[in-house]
Amino acid sequence: MNGENGQGLVAPSKAQRKLERKAVRDAVREERRVERRRRRRLAETLEPLPVRERIRNQWEVLDLERRFLEALDQSVRYALIIFGVINTAAVLVLARGNVLSGGSGPTEWRVRLFVALYALLAFNTLRDALRSLRPPLSATALTGIRAPRALPQDGSETPVAVRVLPTGASRPSEEDYHGAWQRISGEELSRELSLASLALSGLGTSKLSVLHKLYSGVTLSLLLTAVLIAAALVASAL
DSSP: OHHHHHHHHHHHHHHHHHHHHHHHHHHHHHHHHHHHHHHHHHHHHHSOOOHHHHHHHHHHHHHHHHHHHHHHHHHHHHHHHHHHHHHHHHHHHHHHHTTTTSOOTHHHHHHHHHHHHHHHHHHHHHHHHHHHHSOOOOTTTTTTSOOOEEOOTTOOSOOEEOOSSOOGGGOOOHHHHHHHHHTOOHHHHHHHHHHHHHHHHHHHHHHHHHHHHHHHHHHHHHHHHHHHHHHHHHHHHO
């Protein structure tokens, strides 16, 4: 009886150890498999993107930049609406309060100087609005952004500039431009999209800089109009 019980205890112990060793081997294999996948994904993230994938991402960047420019233009329109309301209030105060005709001597000159400064501020604010809606982006500004040149199919030595944004004297004819796009490679197309993205980025930077000046002018005009209204109320109370 004791011998049979001893054999019965030894057998499960051996089977258990075998299962434990198998579980350890499976765990080690799984850990190595996970590590290999991690290293493979890390290598993929460090590798340059294929041309097709890169072009798709560049189109997405161009779309983001286009929407950013549209948002900046929308901000300019909002600023002009606010500025129009402020100007209307200032004109009403000046017209109904007879501010320009009231007073004499130094007071009259101070009022006229105030109105002249406000008119100058309004002119500068409108100028900034126009500059933001139509920032300068001439052919001269794009001269430093060089695009690759493609040779025509007829084998002549006159290169044709391939540009997403052809401007100025470098603008090719319709046939040459279409022919250049027919012969463009994936790398050349990627470069063209990079040039377009660079141009739009510079355009957005210019718009944003002018937009900051525009909102500063609107804020200052709001403060001046508040001072004008307060002065008109004080003058009418006296």
